[in-house]
Amino acid sequence: MEKLLIIDDDKGIQKQLKWSLSDYEAVLAGDRESAIAAVRRYEPKVVTLDLGLPPDEANATEGLAALQEILTIAPHTKVIVITGNDDRTNALKAISAGAYDFYQKPIDADVINVIIARAFSVSVIEEENRKMRQVAGNDIGIIGNSEAIDRLRMMVKRIAPTQITALLLGESGTGKEVTANAVHIASERSNKPFVAINCASIPENLLESELFGFEKGAFTGAHRATKGKIECAEGGTLFLDEIGDMPFSLQAKLLRFLQEKTIERLGGRQEINVDVRVVCATNQNLEQMVKDKTFREDLFYRVSEITLNIPPLRDRDxxxxxxxxxxxxxxxxxxxxxxxxxxxxxxxxxxxxxxxxxxxxxxxxxxxxxxxxxxxxxxxxxxxxxxxxxxxxxxxxxxxxxxxxxxxxxxxxxxxxxxxxxxxxxxxxxxxxxxxxxxxxxxxxxxxxx
Missing domain, CATH: 1.10.8.60 (Helicase, Ruva Protein; domain 3)
Known part of the structure; x- marks a missing residue:
């Protein structure tokens, strides 16, 4: 039976509420001191509070002080303020101060039972949500507590300290970039840049310059030498999202970078050494694309040194x-x-x-x-x-x-x-x-x- 704390200096009201709310184990308190002691001892989820407490029964100062102290000790407690018909102003003050609801006398057993039941229901839901948040496992950004996510989190932590190139597979919206960032966070490169680029969102004629950069005069409008995403990720992690959409003509240049760890800017002749960890992702079937000759076989094996499958949300309990x-x-x-x-x-x-x-x-x-x-x-x-x-x-x-x-x-x-x-x-x-x-x-x- 749930404990319900009733705070009221009127013995008659105490008995009436206890009788009306017989579905709960009532704990009674008649002043602020005993009320706070009861909150500490019983940790009730729901409290009814009369604002007119001694030694200031005529006003609401003592009741409002009790409310503040209760919420300081137990901030998730649902406090229902019970007031007289002419005390709406103080009731609204109590709501502003954090009270869950207010009820005006005289006591109606049916109405007060509905209010109390709803308060307990809300308290249970909020408590469940807080527990969920505590077990979310958000240490590296991957949120969840299912078996599939525990397994993914374990694999991320195992590969993160290595230089192995990972391929993330999963449906659209499953969190491939979040997983790539988790690899970065768990690695020794976490204090260096994490740079992401979506190969499907950039036009084919611009993707090469976005990745590799360009020298001054390389094409019309190239007024100064500019670093590409690969150079911007120096010392950190480069995330190539939707790599299955990378133009076939550009795949050979990417393969050379992955093998040699060097690049040439567009329009340049100088080889530039880069130290970058690469993580790739796609929602396409790269093996089938290799068979269809739309994705290079040698690049496929280079980017998939290890493959992580990210489960869809429907399979995550x-x-x-x-x-x-x-x-x-x-x-x-x-x-x-x-x-x-x-x-x-x-x-x-x-x-x-x-x-x-x-x-x-x-x-x-x-x-x-x-x-x-x-x-x-x-x-x-x-x-x-x-x-x-x-x-x-x-x-x-x-x-x-x-x-x-x-x-x-x-x-x-x-x-x-x-x-x-x-x-x-x-x-x-x-x-x-x-x-x-x-x-x-x-x-x-x-x-x-x-």
Missing amino acids: EDVLILAQYFLQMYALEYKRNVKSFSEDGLSAIKAHKWPGNIRELQNKVKSSVIMTTGTQVTAFDLGFFDHTSTEFELSLNLRSVREKAESLAIQKAYALAEGNMSKAAELLGVTRPTLYSLIEKYDLTINET
């Missing part, structure tokens, strides 16, 4: 939740949002999705959800998983209430589909932009326009 919480915390901090966890339907949606775009898709979903959410929890709706969002309304004969719920949901769904573009959301809803703003104001919706 609980890692999807660990990564989701990692991104949630990162973007909540970046965008200064008070988002702490995922709701139960949010977690369910994350676990059910197959993630064809892998980590990149998950990262983008969580990023947009942190911006979209209006509360402290990210829901399935915020993530854009509308199939996991309950849209059934309780049976009601009040047409105004039904219409308000339907319109609010439609506005939020359109806003999510429009990715924060208000004009596009208005178009989806078939209303003008001013009308949409009026509806948002009418229903007091929190919308963060992009």
Whole structure:
């Protein structure tokens, strides 16, 4: 049975709350000193707090001080402030100071039970997320705790101290650059540059100069000698992403660099010695490309001295939740949002999705959800998983209430589909932009326009 700390100097209120909340093991305290002692001893996940504590029952100073001290000792505790009907100002002060929620007397057993149950539920979810974050294994940047990721992390640490050329294989979005950077971080080259270049994103006529650099006058516009990516990585690590897309004509020059550790800039005649560790990656089948004569066989064997297979997110068990919480915390901090966890339907949606775009898709979903959410929890709706969002309304004969719920949901769904573009959301809803703003104001919706 979960422990619930009830802090109130009124014995009658203490008994009423204890009776109303009989599903929990109630611990009672009548002043700040005994309350703090109970927090230290029992470490309750949820606390109810009356602000009017002795010796200042008429005001909220003692209660607010108790709140601050509780959150200093146990910052994850859910404190529910219980106030009188005329004490809304102090209740809002308590919320600003970190209280989870507030409830106004008189006590209604059904309502207070719902609030307390929800507080315990949120506490459990947040605790699970914190545990996930602790076991994420983020020492070299590879986040996860699944067997497949443990094996990958072990292989990275084994090859990192060597000079062996590694080939990373995996679907798009699985984290090949993160893995390459992990090899760099775990090596003796970690204090030198990590330079990445995507062979597929640079036009064929520019890739050679990007890699090898060029001398002054090598071509029109070459006004001064310029180092290429290989030279910029001197002493460190060069990551060649999507090496399968490298032009066949350039593969021979890359092979010579890998074998001799020397380069010639475009338009130059001088050989330049370079000390660079090379890690390559692709989502293509290089062995088949060798058979098709679109990738050099000798280069294939040179870049694949050891091959690391990066598993897709769907094969990484609980890692999807660990990564989701990692991104949630990162973007909540970046965008200064008070988002702490995922709701139960949010977690369910994350676990059910197959993630064809892998980590990149998950990262983008969580990023947009942190911006979209209006509360402290990210829901399935915020993530854009509308199939996991309950849209059934309780049976009601009040047409105004039904219409308000339907319109609010439609506005939020359109806003999510429009990715924060208000004009596009208005178009989806078939209303003008001013009308949409009026509806948002009418229903007091929190919308963060992009």
